[in-house]
Amino acid sequence: MMETKRPATGEMLQGTLDMLILRTLVMGKAHGHTIARVIENTSDDVLQVEQGSLYPALHRLEDRGWVNSSWGLSENNRKAKFYELTAAGGKQLVAERKRWQEVVAAIGRVLDQAAE
Amino acid sequence: MRMMNLKRFFSRPAVDAELAQELEAHLQHEVDDNLARGMNKDEAVRRARVKLGSVRRVRETVWEKNSMEWLETVLRDLRYSIRTLSRTPGFTVTAVLVMALGIGTNVGLFTVVRSVLLKPLPFREADRLIQLYEKSPNGAREYNYIAGGMYAAWKKAASSVEQMAIYGTDSINLSGTGGQLPEKIRYAECSWNLLPMLGVVPEVGRSFVEADDRREAAATVMLTHSLWVRRYASNREIVGQTILLNAKPYTVIGILPAWFEYPDTQTQLWAPIYHEQSSEMMQSVEMHNFFVVARLRPGATLAQALSQADTAEKQVHAAHPTPSTANGASARTLLDGVVHDAKATLYTLMGATSCVLLIACLNVANLLVARSASRRKETSVRAALGGSRWRLLREQLTESAVLATAGGGLGLLFAWLGTHWLVQARPEMARANAIHMDGIVLVFGVGVVAGCGLLAGLIPSLSFLRGPLLESLQDSSRAASAGHGRVRLRRALLAAEVGLTVMLLTCAGLLLKSYNHLRSTDLGCATQNVMTMRFALPHARYNTGVKVAAFYEQLLPRLRALPGVKAAGVVTTLPGQGYGGDSRFMLAEHPDFAGGVVQDAIVRGADPGYFSALQIPLLNGRFFEDHERLTDARSVIVSKSFARQYFGDDTPLGKHILIKDFASVPPEGFEVVGVVGDTLWALTEQDKAMMYFPLYSGGWTNASIGVRSDGDVTSLALPIQKVLGELDPDLPVSDVLTMDQSIGRSTMDASFTSSLVLAFAIIALMLAAVGLYGVLSYIVTQRTSEIGIRIALGAQRGAVLRLILSDGLQPAWLGLLFGLVGSGFAVQLIRTMLYGTRALDWVLFAEVGLVLSFVAAVACAIPAWKASRIDPMEALRTE
Numbered sequence: 001m002m003e004t005k006r007p008a009t010g011e012m013l014q015g016t017l018d019m020l021i022l023r024t025l026v027m028g029k030a031h032g033h034t035i036a037r038v039i040e041n042t043s044d045d046v047l048q049v050e051q052g053s054l055y056p057a058l059h060r061l062e063d064r065g066w067v068n069s070s071w072g073l074s075e076n077n078r079k080a081k082f083y084e085l086t087a088a089g090g091k092q093l094v095a096e097r098k099r100w101q102e103v104v105a106a107i108g109r110v111l112d113q114a115a116e
Numbered sequence: 117m118r119m120m121n122l123k124r125f126f127s128r129p130a131v132d133a134e135l136a137q138e139l140e141a142h143l144q145h146e147v148d149d150n151l152a153r154g155m156n157k158d159e160a161v162r163r164a165r166v167k168l169g170s171v172r173r174v175r176e177t178v179w180e181k182n183s184m185e186w187l188e189t190v191l192r193d194l195r196y197s198i199r200t201l202s203r204t205p206g207f208t209v210t211a212v213l214v215m216a217l218g219i220g221t222n223v224g225l226f227t228v229v230r231s232v233l234l235k236p237l238p239f240r241e242a243d244r245l246i247q248l249y250e251k252s253p254n255g256a257r258e259y260n261y262i263a264g265g266m267y268a269a270w271k272k273a274a275s276s277v278e279q280m281a282i283y284g285t286d287s288i289n290l291s292g293t294g295g296q297l298p299e300k301i302r303y304a305e306c307s308w309n310l311l312p313m314l315g316v317v318p319e320v321g322r323s324f325v326e327a328d329d330r331r332e333a334a335a336t337v338m339l340t341h342s343l344w345v346r347r348y349a350s351n352r353e354i355v356g357q358t359i360l361l362n363a364k365p366y367t368v369i370g371i372l373p374a375w376f377e378y379p380d381t382q383t384q385l386w387a388p389i390y391h392e393q394s395s396e397m398m399q400s401v402e403m404h405n406f407f408v409v410a411r412l413r414p415g416a417t418l419a420q421a422l423s424q425a426d427t428a429e430k431q432v433h434a435a436h437p438t439p440s441t442a443n444g445a446s447a448r449t450l451l452d453g454v455v456h457d458a459k460a461t462l463y464t465l466m467g468a469t470s471c472v473l474l475i476a477c478l479n480v481a482n483l484l485v486a487r488s489a490s491r492r493k494e495t496s497v498r499a500a501l502g503g504s505r506w507r508l509l510r511e512q513l514t515e516s517a518v519l520a521t522a523g524g525g526l527g528l529l530f531a532w533l534g535t536h537w538l539v540q541a542r543p544e545m546a547r548a549n550a551i552h553m554d555g556i557v558l559v560f561g562v563g564v565v566a567g568c569g570l571l572a573g574l575i576p577s578l579s580f581l582r583g584p585l586l587e588s589l590q591d592s593s594r595a596a597s598a599g600h601g602r603v604r605l606r607r608a609l610l611a612a613e614v615g616l617t618v619m620l621l622t623c624a625g626l627l628l629k630s631y632n633h634l635r636s637t638d639l640g641c642a643t644q645n646v647m648t649m650r651f652a653l654p655h656a657r658y659n660t661g662v663k664v665a666a667f668y669e670q671l672l673p674r675l676r677a678l679p680g681v682k683a684a685g686v687v688t689t690l691p692g693q694g695y696g697g698d699s700r701f702m703l704a705e706h707p708d709f710a711g712g713v714v715q716d717a718i719v720r721g722a723d724p725g726y727f728s729a730l731q732i733p734l735l736n737g738r739f740f741e742d743h744e745r746l747t748d749a750r751s752v753i754v755s756k757s758f759a760r761q762y763f764g765d766d767t768p769l770g771k772h773i774l775i776k777d778f779a780s781v782p783p784e785g786f787e788v789v790g791v792v793g794d795t796l797w798a799l800t801e802q803d804k805a806m807m808y809f810p811l812y813s814g815g816w817t818n819a820s821i822g823v824r825s826d827g828d829v830t831s832l833a834l835p836i837q838k839v840l841g842e843l844d845p846d847l848p849v850s851d852v853l854t855m856d857q858s859i860g861r862s863t864m865d866a867s868f869t870s871s872l873v874l875a876f877a878i879i880a881l882m883l884a885a886v887g888l889y890g891v892l893s894y895i896v897t898q899r900t901s902e903i904g905i906r907i908a909l910g911a912q913r914g915a916v917l918r919l920i921l922s923d924g925l926q927p928a929w930l931g932l933l934f935g936l937v938g939s940g941f942a943v944q945l946i947r948t949m950l951y952g953t954r955a956l957d958w959v960l961f962a963e964v965g966l967v968l969s970f971v972a973a974v975a976c977a978i979p980a981w982k983a984s985r986i987d988p989m990e991a992l993r994t995e
Contacts, residue, residue, distance in 0.1 A: 033145035
């Protein structure tokens with residue numbers, strides 16, 4: 001299978017990856033590999049998540065109290081560390097989403113304006 | 117936030133282990149996915165690995181995220197230092213011990229200084245408490261006892277004082293009850309308001325009230341906690357019961373709390389003063405027997421209270437212008453009054469321990485310099501590889517900090533043991549019961565440790581804080597001598613050490629000389645093989661002169677009949693055992709002596725055989741005779757200084773003395789029948805005029821026995837007490853000591869101080885000797901090839917020995933010079949503690965110089981001798 005070279009998530013802003021992880025966890029507990037796969041699949045492989053940025057991000061989210069972690073058995077019957085969203089994390093997601101939309105709108109305005 | 121950071125920092129390994137597992141799981145999941153996509157095993161794993169990249173990088177990222185840079189560095193430096201130090205155990209143990217010695221002595225002494233001199237007394241609002249004193253009439257004493265009448269005058273006049281109280285101390289016989297022996301104990305009498313004023317609340321029962329403090333009131337007494345525990349087994353029932361003091365019944369009304377040990381630990385009972393003393397005594401302005409404590413009004417100062425008291429004093433003096441009436445007052449805080457005697461001693465000791473600490477630091481610094489010298493190449497290589505001076509300094513400081521902390525920990529243990537020993541050895545020292553280590557002491561200890569660490573670390577670092585670091589890399593390995601700068605530094609340190617040691621040695625020598633002088637002061641009587649003890653005949657049972665005289669007349673023959681007794685005598689106070697008491701008198705034949713002013717001299721009562729028993733020489737006339745008793749006791753024997761002072765070259769025999777303060781005086785006065793040699797009432801005091809009266813006059817109820825024997829006199833203690841017990845079973849004795857022990861007791865302070873300072877001086881000398889040895893060994897090692905060349909070229913071994921020896925002794929001479937100059941100043945500070953020794957004692961200085969030179973020579977001789985034994989072939993071969 002051919003690998004398409006896509007821009008890696010390492011180029012995304014750090015906060016954006018956090019937001020995507022939080023959004024993924026809204027749908028329930030998941031372990032690191034699942035989260036990465038969901039993001040890749042949902043974005044049609046546009047966004048490639050490197051474990052080099054995924055795991056530091058997960059630890060950062062846990063330090064700030066936006067996710068909780070626990071060890072459990074995955075669907076493949078392997079031991080894996082599952083993460084779930086906390087209430088504070090949910091609030092953080094709403095806030096970040098709002099901010100993202102503001103940024104996108106602002107960038108859009110600049111681009112449209114420049115096109116004139 | 118900080119706490120979370122620290123927690124994360126220390127849980128890094130655990131987090132990392134978990135993360136490794138997580139990443140492994142992630143890899144496995146990816147492999148599973150690949151397998152599901154149809155790849156074979158190897159391909160699945162390969163692609164998974166490629167996709168996921170470096171596991172190690174992820175772990176490093178997360179690890180670094182949780183790290184704190186500065187803490188990392190500190191821990192790393194610490195680990196490195198400990199590893200380095202444990203590689204040279206000999207050096208480390210020496211350095212730690214030296215530090216422990218210096219730090220321990222200082223912290224220990226600071227504990228004592230803080231507890232005794234700096235901590236406030238445990239009374240309510242103790243900073244407002246002061247003590248007032250009278251200045252003695254002839255100006256001899258600044259802080260003299262107070263007369264009852266003067267106290268009354270002060271009370272009226274001192275408006276800046278909220279409350280005033282008076283107290284005095286004395287001895288009293290506690291009768292035996294319930295199978296317990298009678299005891300002679302110290303007790304205090306006070307005005308009823310003293311205890312409430314100090315804020316002392318009784319543990320059981322009640323305190324005195326004004327109604328108790330009257331002559332006609334019922335006799336009441338309060339027990340101290342220690343007496344209550346010791347004698348009455350903490351039985352609360354004792355309150356309300358009666359005990360017999362001096363054969364008179366007293367009701368116990370209360371027990372004092374355990375912490376109250378004022379004015380000293382020996383005082384065991386308190387009674388109201390106006391009940392105990394006659395109203396005549398309490399109104400007199402001429403008989404000085406008491407102490408006064410006062411509480412200032414809030415806002416009033418000591419100076420105000422003093423000036424008011426002084427004015428009142430002068431008014432009283434103007435109204436009663438007798439020579440026994442004081443003319444001025446003095447005052448100091450209560451704390452000052454309690455600790456004043458210990459101050460000089462403690463500050464001297466503190467000075468000595470500071471010297472020892474400094475020497476210890478210098479020694480450790482010296483040792484560290486030696487080490488850094490041997491690591492010169494290593495230092496240069498590190499500098500060449502990019503290490504900064506700051507980095508090197510930090511490492512050096514860490515090393516010395518580790519040494520200082522280890523030394524400090526051990527030192528604290530020494531200090532704790534030392535203070536405990538001190539309290540055991542000198543329980544009568546002022547406020548000994550208050551000596552505890554508390555927070556301030558720990559802070560001081562930490563400060564000392566930090567200071568030592570810094571000092572011991574900075575000195576060796578001086579060499580690489582300035583100057584080029586890469587120098588040594590350019591040195592040829594055959595350099596004849598190396599590290600000039602370091603050698604100079606070490607010599608300077610040594611000179612300083614030796615100087616301080618010399619100062620300590622001279623002070624110790626002076627104190628020791630002074631103590632020996634004190635100890636060998638001639639009391640004026642026999643001191644070897646003399647047993648002494650004291651007793652007091654209670655007035656209740658010996659209420660007539662006949663009974664009193666009869667007691668002595670029965671006692672003395674029985675004492676002399678005891679086997680082993682060579683001679684026995686009884687006197688009111690033995691030489692060296694205290695002032696005793698004095699009396700005013702006039703010379704009948706010279707009424708105009710000193711302008712008609714009444715004189716005073718020490719009085720004693722002595723039995724006829726006393727003088728020969730204690731071998732006090734008869735210079736003129738005769739001793740008392742047995743028939744001179746009761747009203748027939750009309751004669752007096754005077755001391756040599758009395759005769760000289762009052763009669764000059766004329767013979768005093770046949771003259772008469774009119775005594776002012778006796779109950780019964782023959783109308784024509786007492787006739788002088790003899791002159792005896794002088795005896796000192798205290799070792800440290802001068803001769804004072806003394807008068808002896810016949811003991812059988814029946815007027816003397818306090819007495820001391822002096823028994824002389826040929827052999828061991830301590831075996832006579834029990835037989836003598838038995839004799840007393842036969843005459844009166846309820847008569848307690850106290851102070852059962854040989855004369856030598858009694859002298860020892862009075863010189864204990866001087867002995868203690870001089871021994872301690874001597875111990876410190878010896879420690880300092882040992883440290884200096886070790887330092888000298890170390891430096892010279894190092895120099896010899898550095899100059900091995902040079903010496904080898906000299907010997908190979910024909911130098912005599914003796915010449916080499918002399919060369920090295922003189923080289924090593926140079927800093928010692930320099931230090932000696934500085935030390936002697938410094939001693940000249942230091943001894944001025946301890947001048948007040950010296951008896952009969954001049955401060956600038958050239959002989960002593962010379963002796964110290966000799967001792968130091970000898971020790972230095974021995975310390976340097978060993979490496980010098982080793983140098984002269986160097987085999988030139990070996991020296992030139994080894995690098």
